[in-house]
Each structure stands twice: as structure tokens, then as C-alpha cells.
Amino acid sequence: MHVFGLILFYLVLVLGIVTIFLGFPGTFIIFADALIYGLITHFHGGITVKFLLLLFAIAVFSELVEFLLGTFTTLKFGATKWGVIGTLVGGILGAAWGSAALPLVGTLVGALLGAFLGAFILELIHRDDQAGAAKAGFGAFMGKILGITVTFSCAIAMITLILIRLI
Numbered sequence: 167m168h169v170f171g172l173i174l175f176y177l178v179l180v181l182g183i184v185t186i187f188l189g190f191p192g193t194f195i196i197f198a199d200a201l202i203y204g205l206i207t208h209f210h211g212g213i214t215v216k217f218l219l220l221l222f223a224i225a226v227f228s229e230l231v232e233f234l235l236g237t238f239t240t241l242k243f244g245a246t247k248w249g250v251i252g253t254l255v256g257g258i259l260g261a262a263w264g265s266a267a268l269p270l271v272g273t274l275v276g277a278l279l280g281a282f283l284g285a286f287i288l289e290l291i292h293r294d295d296q297a298g299a300a301k302a303g304f305g306a307f308m309g310k311i312l313g314i315t316v317t318f319s320c321a322i323a324m325i326t327l328i329l330i331r332l333i
Contacts, residue, residue: 189261193225212331228320232313243305253306256284
């Protein structure tokens with residue numbers, strides 16, 4: 167049973183990384199996995215409460231930075247508040263559509279295209295400037311990529327810290 171538990175623990179760590187590309191907060195999945203491990207081992211297996219607080223801080227940081235990068239990059243490329251709203255709504259709707267159309271890969275592609283289209287369409291409606299709307303859409307697309315990159319990097323750092331503690 168012990169071996170099965172460890173295999174499940176490591177699989178959930180990998181799942182945390184994969185879910186980042188599906189639009190889920192994978193860093194929190196990694197944190198929850200470490201928390202469960204700590205509870206099961208009564209915090210004697212290398213995962214301590216203090217260490218969990220560090221992992222939680224990294225998870226919150228990564229999700230906050232991902233959100234802010236999407237917002238500020240969209241604004242940096244000339245979007246108005248409508249472009250930012252379009253980025254958020256478009257990213258969510260695009261991820262949902264992409265998941266339905268092509269599970270796994272479709273979620274990431276849908277979120278990226280949805281962010282672009284959401285910003286582009288709302289900017290076009292409210293500014294009637296195709297070039298400006300396209301620029302804002304590109305900013306939304308880039309912000310989404312940058313955000314995912316930061317979250318992925320934080321997830322890798324979290325898993326590395328966990329593995330160092332457990333090995």
C-alpha cells in the first residue's frame with residue numbers, strides 16, 4: 167500500500183503540471199498533494215507545516231502573476247478596460263470550447279485564441295479601430311503565454327523543492 171501511495175503522490179505532482187496547460191491552477195494541485203502527504207506522514211516525511219507555507223506562497227504568487235501579466239500585457243499593447251475584460255472572458259470561453267473540440271491540447275489553444283479574440287472583439291466594438299484591436303488582442307495572447315510560462319516555472323520549482331525534501 168505504501169508503494170501505491172507514493173506512486174499516486176508522484177502522479178498527482180505530474181498532474182499539477184499538466185493542468186496548468188488546461189487552464190487549471192496546477193500549483194494549488196501540487197500544494198494540495200504535498201499537504202495530503204504531510205498529513206499522512208504526520209509532517210515527519212520532509213514535508214513540514216513551514217515548508218507547506220512556502221509552497222502555498224509560491225502557488226498564490228504564481229496565480230497572481232499569471233493574472234496580472236495577462237492584464238498588464240493587454241494594457242501595455244493599448245487595450246482599454248474592455249480589452250482586458252475580453253481577455254478574461256475570451257480566455258475562459260476559449261478554454262471551454264477548446265476542451266470540447268479537442269481535449270487536452272484544445273484547452274490551451276482555445277484559451278490563447280479566446281484571449282486574443284475576446285480582447286480584439288471588445289476593443290473593436292468599443293473603439294472601432296482594427297489595428298488597435300489587433301494590437302490589444304496580440305497583447306492578450308502574449309500575456310496569456312507569459313502567465314502560463316511563469317506558472318509552469320513556479321510549478322517546476324515547487325516540485326523540485328518537494329523532491330529535494332523527500333530524497
